[in-house]
Amino acid sequence: MAAVDGAEDSAASPALWAEVRALLPNTEEALTLALSGEVEDCIPPLLRRARGLLYGAEGRPCEATAATLRRLGDVLRDYSWEKLNAGPWREISKAWRQVYTYGCLFGALAEVAAGSPLAPAVRLCDMGLLMGASVLDNVLARLVRVLQMRLPRAKRRLSPEGSAKRVRIDCRPAPVVPPEDALPHLYCPSLEHFRDNYLIPQKPVVLEGTIDHWPCMKKWSVDYFCQVAGCRTVPVELGSRYTDEEWSQKLMTVSDFINQYIVNENSVGYLAQHQLFDQIPELKEDIRIPDYCCLGEGEEDDITINAWFGPEGTVSPLHQDPQQNFLVQVFGRKYIQLYSPQDSENLYPHESHILHNTSQVDVEDPDLVKFPNFRKAAFQSCILMPGQVLFIPVKYWHYVRSLDISFSVSFWWS
Known part of the structure; x- marks a missing residue:
């Protein structure tokens, strides 16, 4: 039962502990603590001791047991956090990510057992989902769903009357798209027509009428995200574009992000991440994999789904991606320019390995003295409206600027 009227259900209630405990195996032996690789010898005894505390008492653990379980989760x-930050992410052992997940699980269970406020337990679950690896059939995702139902639904704070109007970092007006530069638009093309005329020849196109039936088109708004995901912790990119020196990342709740960067503040923050829909399944239920993705070579599980949520003025500098991309506009508008991979030499990619897929040129205010060949590059453009889907072929360069508060979903596929 969801909490209402801003009142959080008591974390100490026997009913909540029974519901949480039911997410775990019935016996201590069934909670296997399996890891995908080797870890240091001190870790397995800590895991086993924490497990024993969960199964060593009838009903909810006592206060002293909960405190010990909390300390074990902290340790x-x-x-494991030190191990997760010891080198490049791709080189981190999955076993250490699983240890981190167990630490988050035991910490969250300790908070519930102690009757503490539930928000810290929800944050621990989110940290495990973001930084850890799935254990026990993705128990953290199931646990956080139970806990979230007990929290009051967040509301966004409205700007106080008479406050200064937001000053955007990038507040250029919506550009006019000349007919000769405009991308073609198609209404619900057949799979065969899209494949033969756009996918195989690798030509970008704006699709219309293909997502009108998606639940997100009627449900999603800033207020809806506050209600459904306001208490959830997510990574937020701070700054108008990732190439700026002041660009950084920060973990915060969705409601704090909305209140600080969508509603009230004079700076730009952007929620851009590929784990959002796995982290918050309620949102994933409102979208669909575009039918045209079936024309690819990979499986549906290989499709990467990204969320892009931010205020007016946020910019994705001219860059290219290694897969085909369907960019779905749910609400708000985006101005987009696209350049063929054949023009790559005229787009002056950064020389560094990290930014080699990103152009040095500000396409709306190019420095033609520094980048003279940029004038040779031809582009197509569009203003992507709600309900439209832009097909961006693999390696096609694209520049994106939000013209409003905007939410987009991109599907990367091969």
Whole structure:
């Protein structure tokens, strides 16, 4: 039962502990603590001790047991956190990510057992979902759903009357798209027509009428995200574009992000991440995999789904991606320019390995003295409206600027 009227259900209620406990295996032996690789010898005894505390008492653990379980969760998280930050992410052992997840799980269960406020337990679940690896059939995703139902639904704070109007970092007006530069638009093309005329020849196109039936088109708004995901912790990119020196990342709740960067503040923050829909399944239920993705070579599980949520003025600099892309506009508008991979030499990619897929040129205010060949590059453009889907072929360069508060979903596929 969801909490209402801003009142959080008591974390100490026997009913909540029974519901949470039911997410775990019935016996201590069934909670296997399996890891995908080797870890240091001090870790397995800590995991087993925490497991024993969960199964060692009838009903909810007592206050002293909950405190010990909390400390064990802290130790597991602190120890594994050092391992997670010891080198490039791709080189981090999955086993250490699983240890971090167990630390988050035991910490969240300790908060519930102690009757503490539920928001810290929800944050621990989110940290495990973001930084860890799935254990026990993705128990953290199931646990956070139970806990979230007990929290009051967040509301966004309206700007106080008479406050200064938001000053955007990038507040250029919506450009006019000349007919000769405009991308073609198609209404619900058949799979065969799209494949033969756009996918195989690798030509971008704006599709219309293909997502009108998606639930997100009627449900999603800033207020809806506050209600459904306001208490959830997510990574936020701070700054108008990722190439700026002041660009950074920060973890915060969705409601804090909305209140600080969508509603009230004079700076730009952007929610851009590929885990949002796995982290918050309620949102994933409102979207669909575009039918045209079936024309690819990979499986549906290989499709990467990204969320892009931010205020007016946020910019994705001219860059290219390694897969085909369907960019779905749910609400708000975006101005987009596209350049063929054949023009790559005229677009002056950064020389560094990290930014080699990103142009040095500000396409709306190019420095033609520094980048003279940029004038040779031909582009197509569009203003992507709600309900439209832009097909961006693999390696096609694209520049994106939000003209309003905007939410987009991109599907990367091969």
